[in-house]
Amino acid sequence: MSIYEIIGSVLSLIGASFLFLGGLGIYRMPDVYNRLQAGTKATTLGAMSLILGVGVIKMEDSWTWIVKAIIIIVFIAISNPISSHALSRAMYHRKNFPFIKSKDKNMDAYREVFEEMEKKKEDKK
Amino acid sequence: MKSLTLNEKLTRFTINWFFLMIVWVAFTTSFAAQELIVGGIATMLISFFTIPLFTCCTLKLLAPKQLFYMSYYLIIFVRELIKSNVDVARRVITPSLPINPGIVKFKSELPTDFAKMVLANSITLTPGTLSIDIIDDTFYIHWIDVKTTDPEEAFTEIAETFEKILLKIFK
Numbered sequence: 504m505s506i507y508e509i510i511g512s513v514l515s516l517i518g519a520s521f522l523f524l525g526g527l528g529i530y531r532m533p534d535v536y537n538r539l540q541a542g543t544k545a546t547t548l549g550a551m552s553l554i555l556g557v558g559v560i561k562m563e564d565s566w567t568w569i570v571k572a573i574i575i576i577v578f579i580a581i582s583n584p585i586s587s588h589a590l591s592r593a594m595y596h597r598k599n600f601p602f603i604k605s606k607d608k609n610m611d612a613y614r615e616v617f618e619e620m621e622k623k624k625e626d627k628k
Numbered sequence: 629m630k631s632l633t634l635n636e637k638l639t640r641f642t643i644n645w646f647f648l649m650i651v652w653v654a655f656t657t658s659f660a661a662q663e664l665i666v667g668g669i670a671t672m673l674i675s676f677f678t679i680p681l682f683t684c685c686t687l688k689l690l691a692p693k694q695l696f697y698m699s700y701y702l703i704i705f706v707r708e709l710i711k712s713n714v715d716v717a718r719r720v721i722t723p724s725l726p727i728n729p730g731i732v733k734f735k736s737e738l739p740t741d742f743a744k745m746v747l748a749n750s751i752t753l754t755p756g757t758l759s760i761d762i763i764d765d766t767f768y769i770h771w772i773d774v775k776t777t778d779p780e781e782a783f784t785e786i787a788e789t790f791e792k793i794l795l796k797i798f799k
Contacts, residue, residue, distance in 0.1 A: 521717065524716075524721065528717075528720040531720060537729055537772060545713055545720070566657075570654045571654070584748075587752060587758060588759050591770065592761055601729060602729060603730055604729065610730030610731065612731050612733040613731045614731075
């Protein structure tokens, strides 16, 4: 077993365990927004680390794999937050309001803006 | 959409071509002549037809000072990314589920839309925060463990380190 294989396997293992934790988070969290938090963060590092691990294992044959792996990682880092933002915003605009644990009324700062937007829409009709 | 001057068009064209060419070389991973020629022509056509679409930045982005701050930003970003993943993983496996979610807002001073987008995406990937919307200068952030609802304190807690560097890159 070469050194590349060992490092690559460790990276893949880390990635796989983060992906597992991301899945567990989606199951355990109470509402959409918290699920997205678990789904975006844990899976970002999970997928990145997994792909980097594959790149490192293949580095023994040629260096081209690691470059491709890095490009895929960059694309994941760009696209993942954008998609989660789009999902969360769409959920809020479908009036799926976040679960709030504490009794503090200022906890949802987006609510007033959203209600104003809704009012404007009503007026237009 | 306002019409662009020739200078702006040329800048965008050059930047698009440069970055697309980097991606092309990284994907083909060879410097053989035929690969470079085909890639050059293809990326030139793409960047020519997408001039009105890509509005990100000026050529100033490739100055040494900007490049230095960009790499600094990248290092901080990777550190925060790992921190945030460990943080979320810890919250998920703790049996009592220690969360206190809510939405906070804060104002940012960043000049361009592109800079705001970079900040919002970085915030999404850093510990416990998810950007929901940007209206003018105000960011609305879903925070998994709300420590303060005051906009200014939330700003120092969430975005200050990133914004400082972004201001240096985009100004």
